Amino acid sequence: xxxxxxxxxxxxxxxxxxxxxxxxxxxxxxxxxxxxxxxxxxxxxxxxxxxxxxxxxxxxxxxxxxxxxxxxxxxxxxxxxxxxxxxxxxxxxxxxxxxxxxxxxxxxxxxxxxxxxxxxxxxxxxxxxxxxxxxxxxxxxxxxxxxxxxxxxxxxxxxxxxxxxxxxxxxxxxxxxxxxxxxxxxxxxxxxxxxxxxxxxxxxxxxxxxxxxxxxxxxxxxxxxxxxxxxxxxxxxxxxxxxxxxxxxxxxxxxxxxxxxxxxxxxxxxxxxxxxxx
Numbered sequence: 001x002x003x004x005x006x007x008x009x010x011x012x013x014x015x016x017x018x019x020x021x022x023x024x025x026x027x028x029x030x031x032x033x034x035x036x037x038x039x040x041x042x043x044x045x046x047x048x049x050x051x052x053x054x055x056x057x058x059x060x061x062x063x064x065x066x067x068x069x070x071x072x073x074x075x076x077x078x079x080x081x082x083x084x085x086x087x088x089x090x091x092x093x094x095x096x097x098x099x100x101x102x103x104x105x106x107x108x109x110x111x112x113x114x115x116x117x118x119x120x121x122x123x124x125x126x127x128x129x130x131x132x133x134x135x136x137x138x139x140x141x142x143x144x145x146x147x148x149x150x151x152x153x154x155x156x157x158x159x160x161x162x163x164x165x166x167x168x169x170x171x172x173x174x175x176x177x178x179x180x181x182x183x184x185x186x187x188x189x190x191x192x193x194x195x196x197x198x199x200x201x202x203x204x205x206x207x208x209x210x211x212x213x214x215x216x217x218x219x220x221x222x223x224x225x226x227x228x229x230x231x232x233x234x235x236x237x238x239x240x241x242x243x244x245x246x247x248x249x250x251x252x253x254x255x256x257x258x259x260x261x262x263x264x265x266x267x268x269x270x271x272x273x274x275x276x277x278x
Contacts, residue, residue, distance in 0.1 A: 001144075002065075002140065002143075002144055003140055003141045003143065003144025003145055004144070006061065006065070006136075006137060006140040006141070007137065007140075007141060007153065007157065009061065010061070010132070010133075010136065010137045010157060011157055011160060013057050013061075014054070014057075014132070014157075014160075014161050014164070015160075015161075015164050017050060017053050017054060017057065018050070018161065018164040018165060019164070021046065021049060021050040021053075025042070025045075025046050029042075038221075039221040040114055040117065040118075040221040040222055042221075043121070043220075043221045043222075044117055044121060047121045047124055047125055048124065051124050051125050051127075051128035051129070052124075052128070054128040054129070054131075054132050055127070055128045055131050055132070057132070058128075058131045058132040058135060058136040059131075059136075061136045062135070062136055065140065067139065067140075069131065069135045069136075069193065070135065070139065070187075070191060070192040070193065071192045071193065071194050072187075072190045072191055072192025072193060072194035072195050072196075073190070073192070073194065074194070076190035076191075076192075076194065076195035077194045077195050077197075077198040078198070079195060080186055080190070080194070080195030080196060080197070080198035080199035080202070081198040081199065081201070081202040082202070083186070083199045083202070083256060084198065084199035084200060084201065084202025084203035084204075084205075084206070085202040085203065085205070085206045085210075086202075087199075087203060087252050087253070087256055088202070088203045088206040088207050088211075088243070089206055090252050091237075091243055091246060091248045091249045091251075091252045092206075092207075092211055092213065092228075092243065094236070094246075094248035094251070094252070095230055095236045095237045095243070095246060095248055098232070098233070098236045098248075099232065100230050100231055100232040100233065100236050100237060100238050101228055101229075101230060102228070102229055102231055103227065103228065103229070104212060104217060104218065104219065104227035104228060104229045105217075105218070105227070111223075114221075114222040114223050115209060115222060115223055115224075115225065117222055118208065118209050118220065118221075118222025118223065119205060119209055121222070122201055122204045122205045122208060122209060123201050123205075125204070126197055126200035126201035126204055127197045127200075127201070129158070129161075129200065130183060130187070130193045130196045130197040130200055131193055131197070133154050133155075133157060133158045133161075133180065133183075133184075134154065134183055134184055134187040134193050134196050135187075135192075135193040137154050137157060138150045138151065138154035138184055138187065138188075141153050141154055142188075147188055150184070151181055151184035151185060151188065152181065154180065154184055155177050155178075155179075155180030155181040155184055156177060156180075157180075158176065158177070158179075158180035158183075159173050159176045159177040159180060162176050167241075167244070169241055169244075169245045171235075171241075171244075171245045171246075171247070171250070172241050172244040172245045174250065175244055175245070175246070175249045175250055175253065176244070178249075178250065178253040178254065178257065179200075179203070179253060181253075181257055182199070182253055182256055182257050182260070183196040183199060183200050184196070185257060185260040185261065186199055186260065189260055189263060207242075207243060208220055208224065209222070209224055209225060210224065210225050210226060211224065211225075211226050211228050212224025212225070212226055212227040212228055213228055213229075213230060213237075213242050213243055214242050214243070214244075215240070215242070216229060216230050216237070216239070216240060216241070216242035216243075217229040217230075217231075230242055230243070230246075235247050236248055237249075
């Protein structure tokens with residue numbers, strides 16, 4: 001019952017936060033001083049408010065349940081970052097092999113300051129989502145229903161949040177679910193959210209800031225280091241949903257998930273047998 005109560009509370013709270021944030025910022029746009037912040041300023045404020053509240057709710061939930069947030073270690077975080085950036089890069093290369101990647105419109109780049117703010121926004125968003133879903137929700141579900149159910153149900157809740165954020169395509173939702181499962185398995189295998197947050201941030205940063213693949217076409221409010229667009233078949237990312245709706249992402253996420261499922265740690269205290277004497 002505790003796991004179910006946490007699941008309901010987490011889903012309801014996330015939906016309410018998204019709705020309130022969207023409504024609030026829609027109302028704030030009627031004020032000239034707020035609209036004068038520009039696209040980058042408005043997006044920065046929106047990110048800090050929404051995802052700051054998401055972290056706050058997760059920490060309150062942990063406090064109510066008298067649990068501590070499991071962090072993990074820095075070595076695992078480095079590996080997670082490599083997994084995230086490498087996975088997104090591989091998905092982009094698959095689209096490139098399919099002939100769907102082309103340079104974007106010239107002159108759409110931004111200065112280093114905006115790129116750094118965009119990077120900070122990616123880190124805040126990714127960390128908040130991992131604290132919420134893999135730091136608060138998933139461990140509660142794991143305690144009540146087991147590790148497999150905890151990872152799967154938390155990934156489903158993660159995908160549901162993105163429905164509230166506008167995701168609709170079945171392929172997009174499948175890929176978001178698989179990404180949630182990947183981050184959940186990383187959290188389980190490394191004992192905390194740090195590596196999962198690093199993998200999440202690495203994936204999003206490579207897609208948004210490094211390659212400029214989201215939004216597609218064009219670049220976001222903070223610009224991108226490279227400005228690449230995806231054209232052609234939607235199955236490889238050529239739609240407005242970009243790589244989120246790409247079968248290439250599905251293949252890459254599945255390839256990353258399988259070894260994490262198969263990974264078995266040696267028993268604590270296990271030692272190799274001594275060599276036989278001659």
